[in-house]
Amino acid sequence: MDPKLDLLYRLADDQLILGHRNSEWNGLGPILEEDIAFSSMAQDKLGHSLQLYNLLHNLGEAEPDTVAFTRNAPQFHCCQLVELPIGEYDFSLTRHFLFDHAELLRFEALATSSYEPLAQVARKLRGELKYHALHANTWMKRLGTATEEAIERMQGALNFTLPYALGIFETTEAEPEIISSGLFIGEAELKSRWLESITKILAQTALDMPDLNLLTPVNGGRYGQHTEHLQPLLDEMAEVFRLDPTADW
């Protein structure tokens, strides 16, 4: 695939699917105010994905609605991390923490991408992503130093989620060209920045960072291999949209 399309699809699909998942918490959050904050960030993710699908559309791909609501799982390029069900709040927060650190650093790097339309989007989203990271860090630090129950839960969630989070950095065949053309710094570099960034926050908690060398990254998502959760998610998301494909909703 063209390196630009390859990169954009990965970014956009991650944002869409995680935004969709996180929206499932709306009305079910642990604290009213947190319910509102978490919903805002889910909306932001939907907004990010829309902007990225628009870039794809400008490059000749179909309309954002068509791309988002009519493809099936094998055509999606998201990592498997984002498609997992919301589980309990410990998992959803941990996923948010691990993903949004990568997201913040990714867009920071994309601000100087050789592909100017993408660089523009990245620069614009800076402040928005800063709040997401602030939110994630605050929660991680609070819960990671709180009650025994909370620390145990968060440690469990971290251990479970990390292998999936490593799947964020799965590369595709386009990777060498993405880097050489200055589109993006590349997944390996992003991963090392991410690791430094999350380690710094986790060091301020009672949580132990598992040895990443002992973990096997859950890969495949970038090549259309997904968990059993993605297709039902897509079917649900498109249930109304597909009722009448000719309709303007």
Next chain:
Amino acid sequence: MYGSASTHDLPTTATTGLENEDPILLAEFEARIARGEKIEPGDWMPALYRKQLTRMIEQHAHSEIIGSLPEGTWITRAPGFRRKMAQMAKVQDEVGHAQLLYSAAETLGKTREQMLIDLINGKSKYSNVFNYPTPTWADSNVISWLIDAGAIVNQLANAKGSYGPYCRALDRICAEEAFHLKYGHDAVVHMATGTPIQRAMMQAALNRWWPAIMTFFGPSDKMSVHTEILMRWKVKMASNDECRNQFLDMYVPKIWEIGLTLPDEKLAKNEETGRWEFTEPDWEDFKRVINGDGPCNAERIAVRRAAEENGAWVRRALLTPKTQYVRPLA
């Protein structure tokens, strides 16, 4: 969104307790309201005022948090980016409204946690329309437009009430309701003027919801002594019949103009009286549902209970002895 504090909620046999209030303070209190000044949390107020307002604002808050559920039902299935993001924003707003209203009620002395406990233990009421389901996307649109439209009629009236914190909350809420109303109307119009499938879905949803919408403002007012006091104190601002008539005046023409019909043959405006005539809603059924026997009562409460239970460990973890709870200020 919101169902009015209708007269059936008011004490009918208990005394008002007014005879036990200090007559001088009571006179000052009533004079302040008569002058058009708002009451603020630090002021002296009669026990009945505090009690009725607490109940009314609390019920309103519950209606927002429970009211987020029927539309939340479609949050993962809204078709297309435009609707998906707006549906999320609207459901989020309703949770935000609950937050604002619980806060306003707290200034009167009842804690938010106590209100939530009462809700999940089935001790509190909320707007009865939310005990009905939203089996299709179109049902969600009908709520977004018409239930919110009804809520706005109520809320605009209540925003002129006498209690400062409630007015402040309602000012914020009404500003957001403008989005809900336009969004809901937009969605309904797209369906009604769309493909035959869309149109049929919308008409069916409207038929399902119309009886509930007609009960939204509560039973016809039978003016009791207590209502008179609450009107004088600017706790209850408009009669149920007044609100219903205003709603019909504003929205029935908008429903008809997009070719939708309403399942009530009697529904028509009497041009002489300026009042709408309609088939009297089934108030016995209304009573049955509000007392727990509706299609979704159990689910609505179970959802809130699950949210509270699943979130309990988070709140336990964050409790610090450092931050002592005191009533919010305003």
Next chain:
Amino acid sequence: MIQSFDPRMNRLGLPDAPVTAATKTALDQFGTYEVFHQKKDGAPYVYVGPVHAPEADVAFLFAKEQFSRRFACTGMWVVPTAAITVTDYVGDQESAYDFLPLLPKSVAPAPGNADDTAGEAAAYAAGEEDYDIFHLKKRGKAHQHVGKVRASSPAAALQVAKAVFGEQRPVVNVWTTRSADVLRSDEEDRDIWSTTPEKKYRDAISYKVQDRIEKFKAENK
């Protein structure tokens, strides 16, 4: 299990009957923080409402999305409710400063000392602190920040505020808090609001449907 039209609820697996009688204890209650919001540079910070939160940093996270997810915002403050001293509320034509309790001479500050830069260092050394002052101009409206004073206690701060801001009328109610108790958003973080005005999908103006209605009416005459 309750069967719901909401797929999220079916995933939750709601039991048919409540499992436990009570799920919350009285302790399950955070403190509250009062939130103030600035619309644009130079505008006063205005009270917008409270949030429940365990700590100020969490209160800030919550306040940001509850009170500034729409429209422009250039800054936000959160203050623990318990840290705010409140005067009596007076009538819409009066001034709360006229009803302040009298302070003993030893505590009462010399009026106007807030601007006295010469004595400033000495005053801080003697234990005085900055206080933020908020006025309510009309019942039912919102408190607004009017400025800071230096004083040794909230009561003394009100006396100084009376000297500095007492000319303003009416003042229905005054809030005062140690400036040290106010968590203020950082100047360098104001970009967290930079995209807020672009989120048009949250605005009524994005939903214009009149053309569609007219077209439908024309076609279905």
